Amino acid sequence: xxxxxxxxxxxGTASGKSTLVKNIGNHFGDRITVISHDSYYKAHDYMTYExxxxxxxxxxxAFDTELMIEHVQKLKEGFDVEIPVYDFTVHNRxxxxxxxxxxxxxxxxxxxxxxxxxxxxxxxxVKIFVDTEADVRIMRRMKRDLTKRARTIESxxxxxxxxxxxxxxxxxxxxxxxxxxxxxxxxxxxxxxxIIVDHIESLLR
Numbered sequence: 001x002x003x004x005x006x007x008x009x010x011x012g013t014a015s016g017k018s019t020l021v022k023n024i025g026n027h028f029g030d031r032i033t034v035i036s037h038d039s040y041y042k043a044h045d046y047m048t049y050e051x052x053x054x055x056x057x058x059x060x061x062a063f064d065t066e067l068m069i070e071h072v073q074k075l076k077e078g079f080d081v082e083i084p085v086y087d088f089t090v091h092n093r094x095x096x097x098x099x100x101x102x103x104x105x106x107x108x109x110x111x112x113x114x115x116x117x118x119x120x121x122x123x124x125x126v127k128i129f130v131d132t133e134a135d136v137r138i139m140r141r142m143k144r145d146l147t148k149r150a151r152t153i154e155s156x157x158x159x160x161x162x163x164x165x166x167x168x169x170x171x172x173x174x175x176x177x178x179x180x181x182x183x184x185x186x187x188x189x190x191x192x193x194x195i196i197v198d199h200i201e202s203l204l205r
Contacts, residue, residue, distance in 0.1 A: 002105070002204070003105075003203070003204055004075070004076050004078075004103060004104075004105060004106075004107060005105065005106050005107070005125045005126070005200055005203045005204050006072060006076060006107045006109060006123055006124045006125050006126075007024070007106060007107070007108045007109070007124065007125065007126050007127075007128065007196075007200060008108075008109050008110075008114050008115060008120070008121065008124035008126070008127040008128065009021060009108060009109070009110040009111075009114070009128045009129075009130065010110070010111065010112065010113070010114050010115045010127070010128070010129050010130070010172070010175055010176075010179070011112065011129055011130030011131065011132065011172070011186070012112060012130075012132065012134070012137050012168050012172050012173070013058075013112055013137055013141050013164055013168070014132075014136075014137045014138070014140035014141040014144060015130040015131070015132040015137055015186055016130050016132055016140075016185060016186015016188065017110050017111075017130050017186065018110075019186050019188060020128070020130055020183065020186050020193065020196075021034055021108055021110055023193045024106075024108065024193065024196060024197060024200075025108075027197045028104075028105065028106050028197075028200075030104070031104050031105040031106055032104050032105070032106040032107075032108060033075065033101050033102060033103065033104040033106070033107050033108070034107075034108040034110065035068070035071065035072070035075075035083055035101055035107070035108070035109055035110075036110050036111055037063055037065075037068060037109070037110065037111025037112070037113060037114050038086060038088075038111060039083050039084050039085065039086050039099070040063050040064045040065065040067055040068045040083070040084060040086075041057065041062055041063060041064070041084075041086050041093070042062060042063065042064050043084075043092060043093040044091070044092055045092065045093075045095075047092075049090060049091065052090070052091035052092060053091060053155075055091065056163045056167065057091075057159075057163065058112070058163045058164050058166075058167035058168070058171075059163070059167055059171070060113050060116050060117070060171060063111075063113065064084075065113075065117050065120060067084075068109070068120065069117070069119050069120050069123065071083060071101070072107065072109060072120070072123045073123065075101065075102075075103045075107050076103070076107070076123065077103075078103050079103065080100060080101065080102045080103070081100075081101050082098035082099070082100055082101075083098060083099050083101055084097075084098060084099075085097040085098060085099055088148070088149040089149060105204055106200060106204075109123075109124065112168075112172050113171055113172065113175070115127060115129070115175035115176075115178045115179070116171050116172075116175050121178055125203055126180050126181065126196075126199060126200065126203065127178055127179045127180045127181070128179060128180070128181045128182075128183060128196060129175070129176045129178075129179035129181070129182045129183070130183050130186045131176070131182050131183065131184050132184070132185060132186055134165075134168075138160055141156065141160065141164075142156050142157075181195070181196060181199070183196070
């Protein structure tokens with residue numbers, strides 16, 4: 001295997017990171033491996049469901065970033081890794097389940113807080129921040145959490161007001177300063193996607 005390019009993609013909740021990753025993946029095909037920070041939420045087997053519901057999942061401490069850093073390092077060195085599987089419907093890791101990831105030309109590391117840890121940033125060859133207006137993000141999050149994560153409207157609004165927005169203002173938005181490229185509108189920005197793909201290809205060459 002030749003050079004491996006690590007691409008960091010950050011941005012607020014429901015900003016369009018996944019769409020951007022998908023469109024980059026459409027170009028690179030089987031040359032890309034994607035790992036999400038969401039997979040690295042810490043396990044809380046000792047807590048009840050009610051207790052897990054009260055955790056601040058938008059704070060850096062909610063993630064096992066140490067493990068993610070270890071996995072990115074191993075992928076860069078050419079080794080396969082087994083990443084955790086997280087079940088959002090129960091706010092906990094799926095017991096005994098992992099997902100195999102193998103090194104490819106392009107390794108995408110995505111999540112709201114992937115720029116918050118300097119050790120993780122140092123592993124990235126290019127850092128992209130997806131910048132989307134707050135009202136658009138909350139509507140997208142509402143739709144996603146209701147349909148895919150078995151949440152209620154009340155729980156989504158409460159979580160947004162108590163943790164999502166405050167943590168966005170404290171940690172996510174300030175991390176934008178570390179980005180090499182800022183993309184408005186996420187994966188729907190075709191010009192932005194084209195620039196990113198061309199830049200990654202140039203790094204691989």
